[in-house]
Every structure is written in structure tokens, then in C-alpha cells.
Amino acid sequence: MAIGAEKNLHNIKCENAAETLRRERQKLYEDSLKEYTPVFLEKHSRLMDDYFIESFEKSKIGPVMAIGRNPFAIIALGGYGREEQCLFSDVDLLFLFEDRVPEHTEKLIKEVVYPLWDIGLEVGYATRSLKECINMGASDNQILTSLLDARFICGMSFLYSRLMEQVHKKILNKGSEKIIRGLVESNSLRHQRYGDSAYMLEPNIKEGQGGLRDYHTILWIARILSDIKKPRDLEYYGYLSHNDFNDLSECLSFIWHVRNRLHYLAGRKCDQLYFEYQPKLANELKFKLENGHKPVERFLGELHGRMEFLKQQLMMFLYEFGYDRKQPRRRKFFKHTKIDGLEVTKRGSLNFISSEKILTDPELLIKIFEESVNLRIPLSAEAKRLIKEFGYLIDDTFISSDSAIRSFEKILVAPPASFNVLTEMLNTGFLECFIPEIKGIVNRIQFDEYHIYPVDRHSLRTVRTIKNFGTGDDITGDWLCGNLYQELKNKKYYYGLPFCMI
Structure with a gap:
């Protein structure tokens, strides 16, 4: 067979592999329309894997690149690496070489990647040596996180193992604290933007x-x-x-x-x-x-x-884990609670001493929120879980209890903290148990051009706005509201207004 004819035949095979991938992706999605399965993302990722494995096995460029002397591997990154490949998510790849990126690499890219572009997929790729990956990952957290998600697809597997070993040895083990702080800062900036x-x-x-x-x-x-x-x-x-x-x-x-x-x-x-x-x-x-x-x-x-x-x-x-602030929290200055049945954890959050204490004293379910306000520290994840689990204890007797009502009033009149205790009460399900009428507005959206927030969040935001009247955080900027508010003696009645309107 002539060289030109053989080359054309090989191109047809690559195109056929891409066309097969296109059909399989379409079938997978049509099946998911009938009955969605949580493993869709993994199955979609595996279809992509099959394409790359077949392309690697049938490659005409690979042997020319002398893989024995300069081994290479194809590695999945990002969402593809995590096996979270949504329908039109980018396909992120790393062509990893042991020593250097050879001159034939562009031909390999054309052979493997171009057919995917032809069927409408967005493919992002990088061609790097092992040394380049480590150097770039050490100086750029975005590249580092893509390496943390890396997953071997095909080629020389020892290269992938060596890459992950060096990521931990030369990057993570030397500066994990700084890296995590950088991730948290990037996360905060992303939240501000979106x-x-x-x-x-x-x-x-x-x-x-x-x-x-x-x-x-x-x-x-x-x-x-x-x-x-x-x-x-x-x-x-x-x-x-x-x-x-x-x-x-x-x-x-x-x-x-x-x-x-x-x-x-x-x-x-x-x-x-x-x-x-x-x-x-x-x-x-x-x-x-x-x-x-x-x-x-x-x-x-x-x-x-x-x-x-x-x-x-x-x-x-x-x-x-102490990453909620720009500077590490000084753990030796943790506060202590005097409420029997509660404790401040080593990580500086409030928790119940035991679930048995809740059973013997159900009002701990609201006292923990009141103590959160007093100490200005949040609830632990375990405490939130227990509140959800023991929500059934918030019955008519609990709701009508004078001490529970007093605790709720104290929470209402407390100055706003960096975290919103009322929001925590809503998220744990406590608020809708204590004020059953709230259940009808939890996560309720009014689909129109007027309402900006879900109804439950809107109500809590109203309480917070009232609390901020006349302060530096007053978003209304209305001096009259601020002056009138400061003259009020029984502010708790006004904080309760958003709940009375439910």
C-alpha cells in the first residue's frame, strides 16, 4: 500500500473512532433522559477514556516518537480527571513526557485531539515534561489543583505514579499551609465575583x-x-x-x-x-x-x-480546620461555655457533650444557638447533625416553654455577628420546627421580576437589615430609620415582624 493511502486510511480510522464516540455519547444521554442515573458522569468519562486508549493503541505517530527512550502518558485533568464529565464540559488533557517534549508532539495532538474538535467537543490540552509540571504546579495553584485531580488514561503508567509522587514530595509536603490559604483566598474572590x-x-x-x-x-x-x-x-x-x-x-x-x-x-x-x-x-x-x-x-x-x-x-x-480566616486562628484563646450539656470543641465550635444530654434536656436544642450568640462562635458539624436528628423533640410543650421563648428573644435582639445564627437555625431545620408556619416558605421562590431572594432568606435578611439600622452596616442609609430605631425600647417586637407576616 502506498504511504499516502496508508496515511489516509489511518486518518479515517481516527475519524471513525471519534464518530463512534459521538454516537455513544448521544445514546448515553438519550438513555439518561428516560431515566437519569448518578453514574452518568462516570460512564461519560469512560467513553472518553475508550477513545483515547484506542487512539493511543492505533497511533502512527507514537512509535515514531520513540516511547521507549522518552516515555509519555495521556492523563485526564480537571472534571474529566475527577470523572465528572458533564455533557459539554471541557475535556482537559495532559500529554506528559519523562524528559522533554519532542518535536513530533504537535502531530500527535493533531492525530488525537483534532477529531474531537471536529465532533464539537471543547478540548484543552497541555504538553509538558515531568520537570515542567512540577515547576509550574509549585508556582500556580490553578495548575496544582488540576494535578490534584489527575487520573491516568493510557501510555506509560509509571510516569503518572512518578508525577503524583513528586507533587506530594516537592510541592505539598513543603508548603501545604500556604497552598491551602491560597485556595481559600481564591475561593473567597470567586464568591465575590459570582x-x-x-x-x-x-x-x-x-x-x-x-x-x-x-x-x-x-x-x-x-x-x-x-x-x-x-x-x-x-x-x-x-x-x-x-x-x-x-x-x-x-x-x-x-x-x-x-x-x-x-x-x-x-x-x-x-x-x-x-x-x-x-x-x-x-x-x-x-x-x-x-x-x-x-x-x-x-x-x-x-x-x-x-x-x-x-x-x-x-x-x-x-x-x-481553621481556614475561615486569612490568618490562622489562635487556638489557645478559645472560650468556654457554662451551659451544662454543651462544650466548646478543640476547633473552636459549639457541640453537645452527648446525644443523651439532649434527650434529658431537649431545650439544649435552642440553648446551643443562644450560647452561639453569646460566645460568637458557630456550631460544629456534629451539633448541626444532632439538631436535625432530634428535631422531633421540638413539640408543642417545647414551643410554648417560657424559657425557650426567652432564649429565642435573646437570639433575635443580639447584635449581628460575622455568621448569622438565625440562618443556622433555618439550615438545621430548627426554625421550621419551632415556628411551624415557616415550613411553607422554606426555599420558596416566587418566579417574578420583583422578588430577589427566596422567601425564607428574604425574611431573615429583613431581620438583619432592621438590626443594622443606624450602624455602619446599614444598607438603607436612611438616617430617619436609624434615629427612630435607636429610640425604641422593646426592639424584639420589631424583629419578630417578618415572622408574623408569614
């Missing part, structure tokens, strides 16, 4: 606060600290309780499902949930009209609840 998704009617489900990047931040920090391999290791290494991990998995599954559907509706990578897509998504996800709530309102309520949970998980994770 906003708090739990309070936005057009949330960015990837980059916004409460979006998928919050989960990735937890994952990256845990990988730096404990070298975890799989998400389930978050439970095995004690970062999350069993229940919290299951709730997190359920939360992520829903958000990924929404993201996939959003990609399909937009016909491209799209993570901003614009108004035009919301009714269509609600319909596709089979939300129905219920108790006067439109399908789109029920869908958005569900989504906001999931994203709020994700946001809270990251905030508590950072707090408990």
Missing part, C-alpha cells in the same frame, strides 16, 4: 457560592492534607459523617443532573441558570404544580436548598 447562589434567582451552579466549586475546594484541601483518592474517603478520613456524606452525594447528584440538562438545553457549556431555561428545566425534571407553587418555583426551591447545603458544608469544613 455571588451567593442560594440567594440568586439566576445562580451559577458551578462557580457561585454553593456551587460545585465549593465541593471541589473541600476535595482539594482533603487531598492536600490526607492524600484522599476517592470522594468516599471524605467519610473514611473523618472529614464528613456518614449521614453528611450521603446528603452531600444526593446534593451533588441533583446539581450535576441540572447541569447536564442545562448543557443540553443550551446546546453548549452553560453553568448560569438563566430565566429562559428555568421553566423548561422544571418541566424536564418533572416538577408539578403543588399547593399553589408553580413547577418552576418548586424546582428553584429544591435547587437553592441543595446549593445552600453545599455552601454550609464548605463553611463548616473551613472553620473546623
